[in-house]
Amino acid sequence: MAHPVSVTLDVEDLRPSPDLPERAPLMTNRVLDLFADAGVRASVYVVADLAERHPEIVRRAAAEGHEIGLHGHEHVPLPVVGESAFADATRCARSLLQDLSGQPVPGYRAPMMSLVPSSSWAVPMLSDLGFAYSSSTLPAPSPLYGWPGLPRRPFRWSSGLIELPCPLVRVPMLDLPYLGGTYLRVLPDFVRRHGQRRAASEEVLWTYSHPWEFDTDEPYHVHEHIGAVASRVAWLRRGRMESRVRRLLSEPTAAPLVERVEALVVGSLPVVDYAQPSVLGRAARFANGRLRSD
Numbered sequence: 074m075a076h077p078v079s080v081t082l083d084v085e086d087l088r089p090s091p092d093l094p095e096r097a098p099l100m101t102n103r104v105l106d107l108f109a110d111a112g113v114r115a116s117v118y119v120v121a122d123l124a125e126r127h128p129e130i131v132r133r134a135a136a137e138g139h140e141i142g143l144h145g146h147e148h149v150p151l152p153v154v155g156e157s158a159f160a161d162a163t164r165c166a167r168s169l170l171q172d173l174s175g176q177p178v179p180g181y182r183a184p185m186m187s188l189v190p191s192s193s194w195a196v197p198m199l200s201d202l203g204f205a206y207s208s209s210t211l212p213a214p215s216p217l218y219g220w221p222g223l224p225r226r227p228f229r230w231s232s233g234l235i236e237l238p239c240p241l242v243r244v245p246m247l248d249l250p251y252l253g254g255t256y257l258r259v260l261p262d263f264v265r266r267h268g269q270r271r272a273a274s275e276e277v278l279w280t281y282s283h284p285w286e287f288d289t290d291e292p293y294h295v296h297e298h299i300g301a302v303a304s305r306v307a308w309l310r311r312g313r314m315e316s317r318v319r320r321l322l323s324e325p326t327a328a329p330l331v332e333r334v335e336a337l338v339v340g341s342l343p344v345v346d347y348a349q350p351s352v353l354g355r356a357a358r359f360a361n362g363r364l365r366s367d
């Protein structure tokens with residue numbers, strides 16, 4: 074039996090230059106229309122600087138019953154934000170979303186799944202700021218950000234924060250985050266269905282997408298922070314995204330992530346010490362946030 078997935082959306086503005094037209098509000102509304110058509114409540118993680126410019130996005134998502142979460146004060150990976158700037162910026166960003174939505178913001182998702190050993194200082198800060206959970210880790214080697222060796226089921230950081238790691242499927246030699254983003258667009262749909270059937274019962278499955286992935290009218294741009302190859306990948310197969318998501322939404326879905334967290338038996342979760350990232354597996358050379366050449 075296929076395990077149902079929670080639906081999540083990362084709302085961000087990836088324009089390489091502010092001189093280009095801002096398409097994120099238009100595309101976010103289109104995705105929210107898809108959710109409304111399907112009658113699905115999602116977890117909508119919003120970058121605060123976008124919310125500040127377009128508060129109507131947060132207000133609409135909240136009014137339609139979606140959970141509002143934080144996707145960073147800006148769309149900058151945690152190792153780049155740095156330890157000294159993180160707490161204040163994140164506190165302000167969370168307050169903004171709470172004010173705009175009129176609801177608590179218990180969930181945090183790091184930009185680009187960038188909670189990695191070199192940014193593990195963020196874990197106790199997120200706890201201190203009042204977040205209940207994070208869905209910020211990719212527990213496998215990754216060309217961008219990954220933390221191999223972490224549990225693939227919900228776990229508790231030693232600070233008390235609950236982590237819902239990005240779901241993975243094993244295909245020969247590789248563990249892929251098959252339920253979201255590029256992988257959802259590019260992989261054959263049977264890979265998704267296979268992953269949902271093979272998932273362990275204690276996993277919390279969630280899909281993720283971004284408004285720009287539905288944007289077939291946006292010209293190709295190189296995004297300097299991810300490079301030419303990843304920029305090309307981000308642009309590929311956007312024409313498939315809407316049909317893929319529509320199909321997924323037509324199947325049974327699970328509640329927003331905050332409700333999955335509330336249903337967990339916290340005492341039964343594995344505990345990971347954020348200060349001792351010794352859980353790294355044999356692929357640890359990938360683990361510090363960037364693929365290393367050594």
Ligand SMILES: [Zn+2]
Nearest residue numbers: 083085184185
């Ligand atoms: Zn993002």
